[in-house]
Amino acid sequence: MNEKKPDNNLIVATSPHVHAPINIQKVMGEVLIALIPAVIASLYFFRLYAFKVLFIATASSVFFEYIWQKVNKQPIRINDLSAALTGILLALTLPPTIPWWMIIIGSMVSVILGKQVFGGLGHNPFNPALVGRAFLQVSWPQAMTTWVTPFDAVSTATPLAIKKLGLQEVIPSYFDLFLGNCSGSLGETSALALILGGIFLIKREHIFAITPFTYIITFIIGILAFGQDVLFHVFSGGLMLGAFFMATDPVTTPMSKQGKFIFGLGCGILTVLIRLKGGFPEGVCFSILIMNMTVPLIDKYTIPKPFGVKKG
Amino acid sequence: MKNLFTFYGGVHPPDQKNTSNHPIEEMPIPEKVVIPLIQHTGIPSKPLVSLGDTVLENQKIAEAAGHISVPIHSSVSGKVTDIRAFLHPVIGKPVESIVIECDGKHRVFKPEKTHVDYYRYSPKDLIQVIKDAGIVGLGGAAFPTHVKLSPPKDVIINNIIINGAECEPFLTADDRLMREYSKEVIEGTKIIMYIMDAMKGFVAIEDNKQPAIEIFKKIVFNEPNIDLAVLPTHYPQGAEKQLIKVLLNREVPSGGLPLHVGVVVDNVGTAYSINRAVKEGENLYNRIVTVAGNGIETPKNIKVRVGTLISDIAKFCGGTTKDLAQVIMGGPMMGIAQTSLDVPVLKGTSGILFFTKNDIIDRQYFDCFRCGKCIRVCPMELFPNALSIYIENGRIDEAKAFHPLDCIECGCCAYTCPAQRPIVQQIKWAKTQINKK
Known part of the structure; x- marks a missing residue:
């Protein structure tokens, strides 16, 4: 902006003339770093199954981003790592045994329908990875709810499904749920790994603690209100992945702290209602997508008062 | 020592204050100076001299044109050779300026009267002295100081803050001034406090200037009404609203001024200049400037006459490097990039930074992704x-x-x-x- 070169070759531009050592690639890179514990946990518990899902989702997400930008004659920006991040996040929401072609379709939906059709990074109203997952869930519900046990990959149901449908299977201990030693999506299983990543993101100031905090607290209060097993519900399913990595996606969540609080509150209430009263055993994905829709409205009514304007 | 509050936000750019241990050098009188008639916020001054006039150093050459305006003084002795539009470093367009060719005789205009015992004069008289000396805020905005010191009658000022935060990277001019002229800064502070009838004064310094802090610790020990405030290094700590918030936990109302919360904030350089003007009758025609950056051979802190061209300053500092790519007047966060080296130093110029190609930031930008x-x-x-x-x-x-x-x-x-x-x-x-x- 306003850049021009006068005769003496001095570069003229407006202040500031220095910039912090940060760019989009570094931000996305640090979110990927925060996902490393969850990725390692998924590889540990689901071995080659996890590797297959992670690899196909990431590679095809980047591929579809590249193709879209190429076809539309846009600058190629796969280096900013946002497509790779979408791919990894999508993979972490998928069951280990999902067929390879569904992963590719999911990635395509995530990147193209979830993000690029709206104008690319920064313009998408919905979390791209969750758009992909929701698409797969309603298109192939069978494959999206086929689960296996860790290590030996024996067919089983998720702890949430066991509980909801009253199946005759053993529910894992709280400790196994916390570590991720249970059936479920790749990255939804290990609460420990996700919390570690979340703390990293908060420390590095990429997300505000208020979103996951409000989400989880609201969720706990909701579960208690229905007289259900709190520890079981908190550590099973996709709550941690959703709270730390999906509900904090800056593009699709409110800007202000009050907005983030309302967003977390809404996600918590919806997740409880879907899990306990709805048709699905898990409600994190749809809760966040529904709350994504409310973001422009929340943003409109939560513009904070600036410095020097009386608060309250 | 004062306990502090905090302000929201801010950043921590690398402070790069590599010239903090370079003592102030007085730059020799240049061959010519170019003195623009707009050097302050407000109405441009009106010239009092015409082509061919001989002027003395310290002599008034332009008068104030209203309340929010100040006179301008010649920074050299010599002859007025031109009065014409000349490229202005802040406005970026040519502005009417007085060009004076120096005679090298260093003849100084002696004021009729000085006010060494300033407390024998009324605040009103002293404000007039400050106005006549052409004093403006030396932190950068160059707002006429006498206006700041004349609040509406119903306003009570109880605190004076002398701003030595110097939170912009690279700049060390205020740091050097505080180290080398600490007594004058404190005297200036006392004059301001006397004028405003303020109970308490603070000298605020960021904690990356330990030598200056040590000096002021000793000085304020003997000044019961002046406190030293050591601030964390945190940009924009020196912005007046943030400074007031940190020191006094008061928020200047939106659209308001520090006086609305009973405070006057002045830069350390302004306090120093007030002392000079009141006690010695020296008008504001020189100042301390930091010359720094990789694009200049020998970075320095210099005492320079208002109107000296940047090109002359560059020569005095060993010349620019071959890969010079950008020249900034002020600090890197808020300073103004120059289109030419033939622009003069103003009353409000705190630094001149010479950046090489490697220092230039990438200006390509992308869509906002709302990272917050x-x-x-x-x-x-x-x-x-x-x-x-x-x-x-x-x-x-x-x-x-x-x-x-x-x-x-x-x-x-x-x-x-x-x-x-x-x-x-x-x-x-x-x-x-x-x-x-």
Whole structure:
């Protein structure tokens, strides 16, 4: 902006003339770093199954981003790592045994329908990875709810499904749920790994603690209100992945702290209602997508008062 | 020592104060000086000299044209060779200026009267002395100091803050001034406190200037009404609203001035100049300037006459390097890039930075992805990202909902934006559009 070169070759531009050592690639890179514990946990518990899902989702997400930008004659920006991040996040929401072609379709939906059709990074109203997952869930519900046990990959149901449908299977201990030693999506299983990543993101100031905090607290209060097993519900399913990595996606969540609080509150209430009263055993994905829709409205009514304007 | 509060946001750019141990060198009198008639915020001064006139150093050559205006004094003795429009470093356009060719005789105009025993004079008299000396805020904005010191009658000022934060990277001029002229700074502070009838004065210094802090610790020990405040190094600590918040936990109301919360903030250089003017009758025609950056051979802190051309300063500092790419007047966060080296130093010039190709930042920018880092750093608690998006699309009316006029233009948002968006530039542009209406 306003850049021009006068005769003496001095570069003229407006202040500031220095910039912090940060760019989009570094931000996305640090979110990927925060996902490393969850990725390692998924590889540990689901071995080659996890590797297959992670690899196909990431590679095809980047591929579809590249193709879209190429076809539309846009600058190629796969280096900013946002497509790779979408791919990894999508993979972490998928069951280990999902067929390879569904992963590719999911990635395509995530990147193209979830993000690029709206104008690319920064313009998408919905979390791209969750758009992909929701698409797969309603298109192939069978494959999206086929689960296996860790290590030996024996067919089983998720702890949430066991509980909801009253199946005759053993529910894992709280400790196994916390570590991720249970059936479920790749990255939804290990609460420990996700919390570690979340703390990293908060420390590095990429997300505000208020979103996951409000989400989880609201969720706990909701579960208690229905007289259900709190520890079981908190550590099973996709709550941690959703709270730390999906509900904090800056593009699709409110800007202000009050907005983030309302967003977390809404996600918590919806997740409880879907899990306990709805048709699905898990409600994190749809809760966040529904709350994504409310973001422009929340943003409109939560513009904070600036410095020097009386608060309250 | 004063206990402190905090302000929201802010950034921590590398402070790069490599010239902090270079003592102030007095630059020899240049061959000519170019003195613009606009050197302050307010109405341009009116010239009192004409072509061919002989002037003395310290002599008034332009008078104030109203209340919010100050006179201007010659910084050299010599002959007026030209009065014409000359490229202005801040406005960026030619502005009427007085060109004086130096005679090298160093003849100084002696004032009729000095006010060494300043407390024998009324505050009103002293304010007139300050106005006549052409004193403006030396921190950068160059607002006439006598206006600041003449608040409306119903306003009570109980605190004076002398701003030695110098939070801009690279700049060390205030640091050196505080180290080498600490007594004058304190005397100036006392004069301001006397004028305002203020109970308490603070000298505020960021903690990256330990030698200056040590000196002031000793000095304020003997001054019961003046306290030293050691501030954390935190940009924009030196912005007056943030400084008042940190020291006194008072928020200057939106659209208001420090006087609305009973405070007057003056730069250390201003305090020093007030002391000189009141006690010695020396008008404001020179100042301390930091010359730094990789693009200059020998970085220095120099005492330089107002009107000296940057090209002469560059020569005095060993010349510029071959890969010089950018020249900035002021600090890197808020300073103004120059189109030419043939521009004069003004009363408000705190630094001249010479940047090489390697120091230039990448200005390519991308769409906002709402990461919110600008919201975290905005010390005015605004939504820079929303402002940026609306302004980029020309939707100024909608941008107004996000309080663009409260922006202090510190640049934290643009500094920190991962998409390298020119946020503060856009807001500055929107402000001019709104103010036009």
